[in-house]
Amino acid sequence: MKYALVNGNKIEAVKGVKGICPSCGSELIAKCGEVNINHWAHKGTRNCDIWWENETEWHRQWKNHFPKEWQEIVHFDRRGEKHIADIKTDKDWVLEFQHSFINPEERNSRNKFYSKLVWVINGLRRKTDKVQFQKVLEESSRAPVGNVNIRQVNFPEESRLLKEWLNCGVPVFFDFYELNKSTLWFLLPLNIKEEAYLIRFSREEFVTVHNNNGFDELVYKLIPNIQNIILEYKRSISNRSVNNLLNCQTRKTIRRRRF
Numbered sequence: 001m002k003y004a005l006v007n008g009n010k011i012e013a014v015k016g017v018k019g020i021c022p023s024c025g026s027e028l029i030a031k032c033g034e035v036n037i038n039h040w041a042h043k044g045t046r047n048c049d050i051w052w053e054n055e056t057e058w059h060r061q062w063k064n065h066f067p068k069e070w071q072e073i074v075h076f077d078r079r080g081e082k083h084i085a086d087i088k089t090d091k092d093w094v095l096e097f098q099h100s101f102i103n104p105e106e107r108n109s110r111n112k113f114y115s116k117l118v119w120v121i122n123g124l125r126r127k128t129d130k131v132q133f134q135k136v137l138e139e140s141s142r143a144p145v146g147n148v149n150i151r152q153v154n155f156p157e158e159s160r161l162l163k164e165w166l167n168c169g170v171p172v173f174f175d176f177y178e179l180n181k182s183t184l185w186f187l188l189p190l191n192i193k194e195e196a197y198l199i200r201f202s203r204e205e206f207v208t209v210h211n212n213n214g215f216d217e218l219v220y221k222l223i224p225n226i227q228n229i230i231l232e233y234k235r236s237i238s239n240r241s242v243n244n245l246l247n248c249q250t251r252k253t254i255r256r257r258r259f
């Protein structure tokens, strides 16, 4: 963990200092070495939160973009279950920075536990992910949503990342930070099966939209609008094809009558 409580204050790890775990209240040891980033750890192999994953530099950089008061917040549900959220914003959005693989069952329990959850996925953990993702993006088309450049991926199953996260039901961002330090791809939580819709986001935009409390508007207003526009377009296309079919049949009938 980045923070422990020392005399009631949230403090980063300092060699030789002992802290208290904000979640379970047990003693934490400051780990300050050259290999791993400075962090706090429970004694031995103890870990009070089964959802906690070891922090990488990537996790730490993300957390550092947000105010200290939002970092590593112990979140309780109604039944008293508790977990440490990487970030919890003023608007109660929990941001989870996920490096390792997470199975669908655990992902669903987190989606339920945190009612407002955003996943930020490390897109560089597996070597093949970046290549596959780039390929489906290259083959994507522009979704019919006015001036907003939304990429429509028709065969999301060709990217393992997209296949795993499609229909997750909550906002998901893929972070390919080495490709271009600032590029994130936002997988829109649309209720449209078998297609993925992606918007390019910069890391700065992501941080700003949370710091300015604009994420509610994005998720509860703009995304439903986008979904309606896409569904409306799909309906008009299918109506058009039905009409075309009817026209075609009418023409055939007319022709048959003539001859």
Ligand SMILES: [Zn+2]
Binding pocket: 021, 022, 023, 024, 025, 026, 042, 047, 048, 049
């Ligand atoms: Zn603990």
